[in-house]
Amino acid sequence: GAVVSQHPSWVICKSGTSVKIECRSLDFQATTMFWYRQFPKQSLMLMATSNEGSKATYEQGVEKDKFLINHASLTLSTLTVTSAHPEDSSFYICSARGNRGAIYGYTFGSGTRLTVV
């Protein structure tokens, strides 16, 4: 079945530094990728949607200059948290949809736990 690899699974960084999270579709072409953020004991909040080769579409209230998303190929999307602060600490999850349409579902990565100290 469809597999999405996300790494790192966890990362600790100092305040002010940038962190890059990768999301790869291993056995299918991901025409669309979604990035979610999950706070403890809460639901997934959609941050942005990216289509291969075009700029990401950010949800209202998400700072696009802080959360840089790149979807340069059909198998790789990256989320860079720039100038991270402790309030950016969260669980980030990517999801990929293949080019066979939404009816075939959305595959999720295993998530990245980001801690900013």
Place this chain on the structure above:
Amino acid sequence: AQSVAQPEDQVNVAEGNPLTVKCTYSVSGNPYLFWYVQYPNRGLQFLLKYITGDNLVKGSYGFEAEFNKSQTSFHLKKPSALVSDSALYFCAVRGTWNRDDKIIFGKGTRLHILP
């Protein structure tokens, strides 16, 4: 706008008993409905989806869900709960065909199966 409601923050069920996790939705057009399960510090695992066809959908690990259009519900069910079913369950929906195909999640329901 599309939305999903999971009215219960937590559901407790004794092992061996049937379980139900509730979900209602609101979309424009026909819905695509999904259930996912999340274990601590892990991503989401797909359980099942409804796209079209039979209202009763069977999925992974013995779970099933019933699509009820008149009640706009998609409750998750299992005839006999296992302790290992304890996890966080998310209902999700995608509505009218739009360019970004995003799906919206409910707030989640924590399922506790008591031994």
